[in-house]
Amino acid sequence: MSGAARPHLVAVVAFDGVQLLDVTGPAEVFTTANGHGGRYDVRIVSVTGQDVRTSGGIRLGVDGTLGGLPGRLGTLLVPGRRDWQRAVDDDALTSGVRDLAGRSRRVASVCAGAFVLAEAGLLNGRRAATHWRLAGELSTAYPAVKVESDPLFVRDGHVITSAGITAGMDLALALVEEDHGAGPARDTARELVVFMARPGGQSQFSARLRPREAEHPAVRAAMDAVSADPGGAHTPVTLARLGKVSVRHLSRLFRGETGLSPAQYIESVRLEAAQALLTSGTGPIEAVADEAGFGSAETMRRAFQQTLGLSPTHYRARFRTTTTTTTTTTATATTAAAADTFELGDEGRTDHLG
Numbered sequence: 001m002s003g004a005a006r007p008h009l010v011a012v013v014a015f016d017g018v019q020l021l022d023v024t025g026p027a028e029v030f031t032t033a034n035g036h037g038g039r040y041d042v043r044i045v046s047v048t049g050q051d052v053r054t055s056g057g058i059r060l061g062v063d064g065t066l067g068g069l070p071g072r073l074g075t076l077l078v079p080g081r082r083d084w085q086r087a088v089d090d091d092a093l094t095s096g097v098r099d100l101a102g103r104s105r106r107v108a109s110v111c112a113g114a115f116v117l118a119e120a121g122l123l124n125g126r127r128a129a130t131h132w133r134l135a136g137e138l139s140t141a142y143p144a145v146k147v148e149s150d151p152l153f154v155r156d157g158h159v160i161t162s163a164g165i166t167a168g169m170d171l172a173l174a175l176v177e178e179d180h181g182a183g184p185a186r187d188t189a190r191e192l193v194v195f196m197a198r199p200g201g202q203s204q205f206s207a208r209l210r211p212r213e214a215e216h217p218a219v220r221a222a223m224d225a226v227s228a229d230p231g232g233a234h235t236p237v238t239l240a241r242l243g244k245v246s247v248r249h250l251s252r253l254f255r256g257e258t259g260l261s262p263a264q265y266i267e268s269v270r271l272e273a274a275q276a277l278l279t280s281g282t283g284p285i286e287a288v289a290d291e292a293g294f295g296s297a298e299t300m301r302r303a304f305q306q307t308l309g310l311s312p313t314h315y316r317a318r319f320r321t322t323t324t325t326t327t328t329t330t331a332t333a334t335t336a337a338a339a340d341t342f343e344l345g346d347e348g349r350t351d352h353l354g
């Protein structure tokens with residue numbers, strides 16, 4: 001977009017119960033980018049044109065109605081609310097979003113805003129992201145949507161959906177980079193003191209999604225044994241013996257009742273144990289790997305990288321509870337990680353475009 005072009009109109013749809021940061025986070029990114037070469041006209045609108053009351057009880061002023069926007073929009077941004085059902089039950093909201101989407105160059109959502117897009121039929125057959133806690137609900141409520149639970153945001157054609165709350169800022173920075181290049185996006189990120197391209201996906205922030213409760217006694221016995229001693233010498237063979245069934249039968253039972261194989265369940269419990277050890281203690285990585293049952297630091301590193309998208313060392317630096325004596329060290333490590341990320345430029349962005 002050239003400097004002589006008209007400002008890029010960003011319409012943010014607000015409604016009662018909306019998450020405040022879903023709205024203000026991306027808006028702050030776009031308006032901050034205006035100081036680094038951007039040309040964004042950000043307007044917050046509601047169905048009625050009246051102010052809205054956000055999820056935190058804060059009143060949010062709006063600039064007008066959905067119908068009062070110009071004929072052509074640059075970006076339509078739809079935030080979410082915790083009880084998404086209330087939003088999708090608002091026919092005026094979903095129909096208004098559907099109309100605006102038809103005259104927008106691109107459409108985006110933040111967190112549970114994906115449910116509004118789905119209700120409007122805008123995600124049918126598309127890949128989409130939402131908050132990790134809501135991914136299963138989105139998939140169940142809208143089976144035509146191809147839900148991805150880990151990415152911070154996903155782009156499918158001209159529709160971009162993002163994960164929970166602050167991921168809306170990641171999305172907005174990606175759009176600034178798309179419009180103006182890596183330089184202005186990097187300068188905007190630095191001014192806001194955020195990652196230009198945050199390392200890892202949502203899974204690093206989520207609690208492990210526990211398998212469903214098992215009914216078969218052989219599966220329950222196996223799960224109890226692994227949970228009680230993650231570092232034990234558990235294998236599909238030892239678990240099958242414990243449940244007095246064959247390895248093949250235990251595997252069928254496990255998949256039918258938990259969605260995981262016995263080996264996958266063992267690794268998931270060990271991963272959870274390692275996460276707890278990393279955030280609560282100061283022991284070396286090798287000791288954590290041994291206590292959690294991984295056997296070697298390299299095996300644990302591969303499990304962390306594959307499942308969480310970051311190494312055990314980075315996981316500890318990011319999530320460990322600190323005291324005042326360690327705050328400076330942790331902050332320095334985080335700043336260094338952010339500085340490294342800023343230098344990724346276009347390559348760092350690619351991983352997060354789904």
